[in-house]
Amino acid sequence: MISEILDKSFKANTDFEKLLKDKLKATGLSKTHFERLSGIQRKSLDAILKKSSKHTDIVNLLKLGEFLELSLEDLLVLHFKDRPSEEIKELQNSMDITYINKNFDLKTLASLGFIKIDDSVEDLTDRICNFFELNSIYDYERELNDALYSRTRRSFSDKMKDFWIKSSYKYFELIDNPNEYSRENLIDLIPKIKPYTQNLEKGLLTIFQALFNIGVTVVFQPSLPKTQIRGATFFINNKPCVVITDFNKNYATIWFALIHELNHVLFDLETIENTKFHLSGEPDLFLLQEDKANEFASEYLLSSEKMRYIEKLIDNPLVVRRFAKECQIHPCIIYSQYQWRQSELGNNYWGYYKEHFPDVSLATKNLNVSNWDAESLRIAAEKIRELLTV
Numbered sequence: 001m002i003s004e005i006l007d008k009s010f011k012a013n014t015d016f017e018k019l020l021k022d023k024l025k026a027t028g029l030s031k032t033h034f035e036r037l038s039g040i041q042r043k044s045l046d047a048i049l050k051k052s053s054k055h056t057d058i059v060n061l062l063k064l065g066e067f068l069e070l071s072l073e074d075l076l077v078l079h080f081k082d083r084p085s086e087e088i089k090e091l092q093n094s095m096d097i098t099y100i101n102k103n104f105d106l107k108t109l110a111s112l113g114f115i116k117i118d119d120s121v122e123d124l125t126d127r128i129c130n131f132f133e134l135n136s137i138y139d140y141e142r143e144l145n146d147a148l149y150s151r152t153r154r155s156f157s158d159k160m161k162d163f164w165i166k167s168s169y170k171y172f173e174l175i176d177n178p179n180e181y182s183r184e185n186l187i188d189l190i191p192k193i194k195p196y197t198q199n200l201e202k203g204l205l206t207i208f209q210a211l212f213n214i215g216v217t218v219v220f221q222p223s224l225p226k227t228q229i230r231g232a233t234f235f236i237n238n239k240p241c242v243v244i245t246d247f248n249k250n251y252a253t254i255w256f257a258l259i260h261e262l263n264h265v266l267f268d269l270e271t272i273e274n275t276k277f278h279l280s281g282e283p284d285l286f287l288l289q290e291d292k293a294n295e296f297a298s299e300y301l302l303s304s305e306k307m308r309y310i311e312k313l314i315d316n317p318l319v320v321r322r323f324a325k326e327c328q329i330h331p332c333i334i335y336s337q338y339q340w341r342q343s344e345l346g347n348n349y350w351g352y353y354k355e356h357f358p359d360v361s362l363a364t365k366n367l368n369v370s371n372w373d374a375e376s377l378r379i380a381a382e383k384i385r386e387l388l389t390v
Helices: 002-011 016-027 031-038 042-050 058-067 072-080 085-103 106-111 121-132 139-148 159-175 183-192 194-198 203-213 251-267 269-275 290-301 304-313 317-327 331-344 360-364 377-388
Strands: 217-221 231-236 239-245 277-280
Touching: 002 072, 016 031, 016 042, 016 058, 016 072, 031 042, 031 058, 042 058, 058 072, 085 121, 106 159, 121 139, 121 159, 139 159, 159 217, 159 231, 159 239, 159 277, 159 377, 183 194, 183 203, 183 251, 194 203, 194 290, 194 317, 203 217, 203 251, 203 360, 203 377, 217 251, 231 251, 231 269, 239 251, 251 269, 251 277, 251 290, 251 331, 251 360, 269 277, 290 331, 304 317, 304 331, 317 331
Parallel strands: 217 239
Antiparallel strands: 231 239, 231 277
16 A cells, blocks of 8 residues: 555656645635635645655645545645655655565574564665565565466465575576486486485485486475475476475485475476475375375385384394395484384384484585575575586
8 A cells, every 4th residue: 555655656746735726726715714714824734735844744634635625545645745755765664564574484584594683674675685686575475476376376374484485496596407307317316316325424415416417406405493394396497496304303304305306206297387386294285196205205215015024123223224234225214114104003103213313414514505594595506506516
């Protein structure tokens, strides 16, 4: 509402003085007579006509509008025409903070270091615009919603989820993988991934680089508070793009999420091309193959047959380690699969075997994982493109 009024005020080709002069002439009243009849003092009337007061008397403004037979909107349009720039700026700041508060979870973003909790409106606007390379704060909704959401799926009510999706999309756009995507090359690569789960510090990076080389961009992002996203697949510039998160801070889950998303790349890419993205770990009306993707990842990492064999010996770490080596996987994948299988039987083993799960940070420290403190997504994208290019 305020934005429309300000836009119209800049284009208005008349003003109060001209309208009042014409009205007085038409009615045969003098300015003094009008002031006496309306109860508006000369000083107050001149302040409205000449825009010289810092604070306008609303009652007197309404009296003038009534006499001039103006609608409330037209009255406000003419009131803000040629008002002091400081007053217009105050109104613009009010609009900006309302918009920012509507679209961004400021408290959570401050906890991530993306903004400071005591940032001014100008600081917040500059930070968001610079990060996303937007000309205006309002382009956050206009440009990115048009790119990501259909008319029936305009955006998420969850601000952090919306922020995560939009930042990921823009990130992939800026990375702009130059390699052509080949489904055949991906099919050839997938069987070679599993052994790299054993390389805690460099395994993920090596696989990300190999995937980048065949046109599949995979990046790692810390999971955001208030979201349940384990991974996501986007379709950008005619190529699949995947985000893996550290949801649950579990090394085995990261590899599971990667294979899960690669299943979507292989079998659901046409659907994702239409919907623009798919989130794993969140309800999704467009993809109904989550169970199949989970089964694919589970069987790929450790088949049901092998799991049935080793679960009988699960409490013997030496045997588990030896069997994991034979299967070319990290031992924590066996324990993770066991926990999941037990949960499906109604047994809670999530707190068991913690000593066999490595520190996730050892695996992700070389992945340039945090975008939130970067000056802009372009700078972060340039770094990750350099990291993934071999």
